[in-house]
Amino acid sequence: MIICCSGVLCVPRRLGICFDGAMKNDPEHWLLSPAAMGRVDQAAARSGIWSFGLMEKAGQAVAAAALRLFPEALRFVVLCGPGNNGGDGYVAARALADAGAETAVFRLDDPARLKGDAATAFAVCPIATDALDSYEPRPGDAIIDAIFGAGLDRPVPEAVAAVIARVDGADLPVIAVDLPSGLDGRTGRVLGAAFKARHTVTFMARKPGHVLMPGRRLCGGLEVYDIGIPQRIVESEAGPGGLNSPAAWERLLPKPEAQTHKFLRGHLTVFSGPATATGAARLSAAAGLRAGAGLVTIASPRNALEANASQLTAVMLKPVDDHAALAAYLEDPRHSTFVLGPGFGVGAKARGFALALRDRRLVLDADGITSFRDDPSVLFAAFSSGETRLVLTPHEGEFARLFPDVADEKTLSKIDMALAAAARSHAVVVYKGPDTVIAAPDGRALVNTNAPPSLATAGSGDVLAGIIGGLLAQGMPAFEAAAAAVWHHGRAGSGAGRGLTAEGLINHIEL
CATH class of the missing domain: 3.40.50.10260 (YjeF N-terminal domain)
Known part of the structure; x- marks a missing residue:
């Protein structure tokens, strides 16, 4: 059973999946x-x-x-x-x-x-x-x-x-x-x-x-x-699902060449919350930089500029307080990829900023997801045309806020639920947990199994959002970027050991 984008419950005979050839030919x-x-x-x-x-x-x-x-x-x-x-x-x-x-x-x-x-x-x-x-x-x-x-x-x-x-x-x-x-x-x-x-x-x-x-x-x-x-x-x-591994996405990982420069490696922008909630955005930004984005900017409210500036080195800082400032920032087409949600705050501002990015690549996480709990269809409609540009990264509670009927359908597996959510939202859905499922609107799905329990720590999800954003900024397709990010996030967690912190986790990201 699966829930279609129309909201109607239906029972297909069998869910199909279009794996990359390397995956389809590998029984593992x-x-x-x-x-x-x-x-x-x-x-x-x-x-x-x-x-x-x-x-x-x-x-x-x-x-x-x-x-x-x-x-x-x-x-x-x-x-x-x-x-x-x-x-x-x-x-x-x-x-x-x-x-x-x-x-x-x-x-x-x-x-x-x-x-x-x-x-x-x-x-x-x-x-x-x-x-x-x-x-x-x-x-x-x-x-x-x-x-x-x-x-x-x-x-x-x-x-x-x-x-x-x-x-x-x-x-x-x-x-x-x-x-x-x-x-x-x-x-x-x-x-x-x-x-x-x-x-x-x-x-x-x-x-x-x-x-x-x-x-x-x-x-x-x-x-x-x-x-x-x-x-x-x-x-x-x-x-309809397979195991997440490099075989699914490695050929699409960005590979810097001799003539590559920072502008060719893409520009990632991460939105900061207010002065009292800036750390999450910095974690995402640092992870995006570590994942290979050529330029990373934190778009910050003016009241948080000082708090952010005191902690940043390679990551740039730009004041973006309101919709007018965001519109001006978007006039530069090189500002193509964004992370919105970590520490940002829940409400109308998050919704407005996300909808303003409808023609860009967006990783919507945490507060950004929760901001659409009352009417998620507005978000889904905004990203419904063209290539898949939206990546949603909900944990179990956030998933239930966006897709309550899917979450309540007890006959569905986590793979089924992620696929139903991806089809409805026109987004890649990273349904987080110890068995994270990455699902695409076209029916592809991967289950990740390499994440250690130590990743269940504050800020870990912000790091994951940043890795996804960093890969998207370099032009990697949304599904493969999300799957690669989840796998490398798990590998970094294993490398960091049992006492990992989100800050230390970033140093173990190796793409």
Whole structure:
């Protein structure tokens, strides 16, 4: 389900995505929904591939991971569900027993109800099974969770929730088959209760639930195992999101050449707030300069000129108090790219300044976003024509202010929500968080996974806005500029370490 720019809820059969060729051909960046993976399995079977052979490879891979990761385990406990995920578990249990490991199997449902490959896997598994609710953890157990996997779309049954609680209480290691049971593979949300895995083995491609929070946290280490389905079949179902990495945008990063000078590298302008709120703008400006913009100016109210001037060196300063002063500043076409919002203040001035920039490139952040909460359609209409020039960088609260109906639609994943917002706003939307999603109006979306928790600190978002602005100023397309900025922001956070501050973060930006 997605919410169109008209505000109407609609349900497309499948969201398409137009990745750059390097991304589309790289399985490391694909994300397949559980439904898409189901279509892959069906297509593989239609092509003549033996489906039980695929299950055999999957289960063997899980067993190999268990033996490799937990050689000290006294007993492997395989928890099997009623579908193909359970079938993978029965294969893994047989492989573990064949390797000489003590192995116990507990099943959720009557095995007589198993069908297809899962029934075959059960039939050839030599280990007697017990009911799932009879499992009592022992010290030295290592758990293989093969109950539901990625296809679950409803809260887990009480019997499963009880086992999850017992395993968690005993602090036993868990290997999840495909996805920890209790996680929604499409959204990454917990459906009542979910295992917290030390390691997850999935097959052919990641699912959104592996990278969206809290799913990413609950998956532990993630292993993507190739069970032999042709990549052309998997590729045909990839989308609507992928993983953010340099493969998506590196070829478009600005590359200074010998004849380059500062005016060719673009001019970024960052609007400052009043004298008591100037720091955020300076962080953005410094980050834009670090990202490669040739010139950076802070457009400041006169009452904040002294506060800004005392802290600036390479960044220039220009008094811009009102709409008349802004209009005069815009007479120079080289003033092409702007950051508005950090520390600026919420209200009519922010709205008026943003709308005055409708034919320029604009990163709208923080107060700039909140200023349009009562009527965001005015902003969206202003940037609706021509190339994508607007980049919105909301965190969860700001997103809900601009797109309340999207945020309230609980069936949508974060990828779905970002795509719906981008389509409606005619903007690139950077939906921030530990699982930041970058979405474009044309249907492209990337999920970022390299940001450390230490980035959750005051001023970090101002730095990100500045990096985006710096790349936009150099002519990088809006979607790629935003994706590159988010990735480099995450890398800078890792380089700065656990005690990072926003000021120190800027010194670790390396493009």
